[in-house]
Amino acid sequence: MLKIAIYGKGGIGKSTMTSNLSAAFASLGKKVIQIGCDPKADSTINLLGGVPLKPVIEILREGGEPTSIEEISKKGFGDILCIETGGPTPGLGCAGRGIIATFNLLDELGLFESYKPDVVLYDVLGDVVCGGFAAPIREGYAEQVLIVTSGEKMALYAANNICMAVKNFEDRGYAHVGGIILNKRNVVGEEEKVEAFAEDKGIDIIARIPRSDDITRCEDVGKTCVEGAPESDAAVEFVKLAKKLLDEEGSK
């Protein structure tokens, strides 16, 4: 089972990258789960035709006691099983705790054992800011972290923080950094800046996603570009990335 957590600066395109990657895995015939770990609960919306999924915390808030995976998930494009953790009202409670509560529930429901996915993708809110947001990279969850960045200074700053956090967790058996996804914003000297960062950190740039109007157009109608514009340059890159990750997993 390939288990990947996607991290990166807020607004850098993590949900876009994650759902397109999920769609790419599904288009290759893989059984995929995508778990959105963000209180905004919008990670999977473009796998579900633009219809938001009721998040787990919302179900628990209403007093629900889910006893099956079906009660907390929906299937989207390519039969991808979509789950959103959700979280508290902004400014209240503890979003990290919400992620932990959801993960505990997924464990209780035996998600991985019963569903037996080929690929699990965790789309994680922004930076590793507290224990809850590190939960997806703990032992038993994601085995590798993919960092989404552009060549913008603050995106690289966040990417650096994520690398340091993962390094700090080395002795705990957490996930390792598997590579960088360069989500191009077409800033000046973008590729050189990201290449320099990657070299400094000793990690690879495993995909370079072109800035593309196709992505925007597809998202406007609630789709990923892998679904809505499969011939587009961006979609081709996502499928290439999915194949590469599967090949690496297969060669282990």
Add this chain to the structure above:
Amino acid sequence: MRGLRKVLTPFAPDQSGAVSVLYNLGGLIVIIDAGGCTGNVCGFDEPRWHGARAAVFSAGLRDMDAILGRDTLLVSKIASAAERIDARFVALVGTPVPATIATDYKALKRMLEKKVDLPILTLPTDGMKLYDSGESVAYKELFEAFAGDDVRASEGEELVLGATPLTYGDSYTDVTLEDIESIRGRRLVAASSSGIEAARLTGKDYEIRSSLAEALLAGEKIEGKVLVCHDEVFGKTLRDNGIDCDIATFFTLHDEIKQGGDIKITEEDEFTSLALSGRYDVIIADNCLQKLAKGYEGRWIDAPFFALSGRM
């Protein structure tokens, strides 16, 4: 509010159950809390504390530990204590604090294993479940660390699981690490709800029987329809000995025990409704529950239940 106690005091929580199983096994038990939960375990939920002290410590978490997630500091404190105490294992027992700040027990275990040459048991109890759940967690961890693969004749010596003071008061039965090492060759008796969970983990056949209920039967003549509110195995044992009873329990009620009139209850009012339903000639329960059954005119037989009332 679900589970709110308006008349009774709160029942023993899962961390108390976990400690109850581990208490006499010679381990270094560290309760991950600020101090209050450890005080509650030792002062109220562990009658052995006043007679035979065990190495039960509080992690002594403070505000900055929670804010900064200083688990490296916790690991060094535990490693230092393990050097000074002749312990056979280290057990980390969770409470609401680590549950809230998302403490990673698997990571703590890995970090401790590098510093302490002892088995490390991690019990992610959270203070929001009841004692029987914590006992089950403790048995699972113990079995994973100590149960041997030595499968000898099933006619081996009897081993009673789940008879901790929280269910059995001063009639408890201790289990030793040697018992657990030889568990696959033993004849198992599940003496309570957690005993059933523990016995199931072994994959072996087991008998379900409560010596506490048998002792009560030896001293009482019981006639008529009975409501028993205690541990489920206590109720089953009465039934197996010919008592016509329904079981109502605040704790786990397994399908293998449950029959038509049996019920898992959460609210105090549920017990009141049952007690005053007019269906029962006899109620067998801890006397503390009489406060919930004002107006009941049948016979009441006291069955002390330490996890409910703190009475032996």
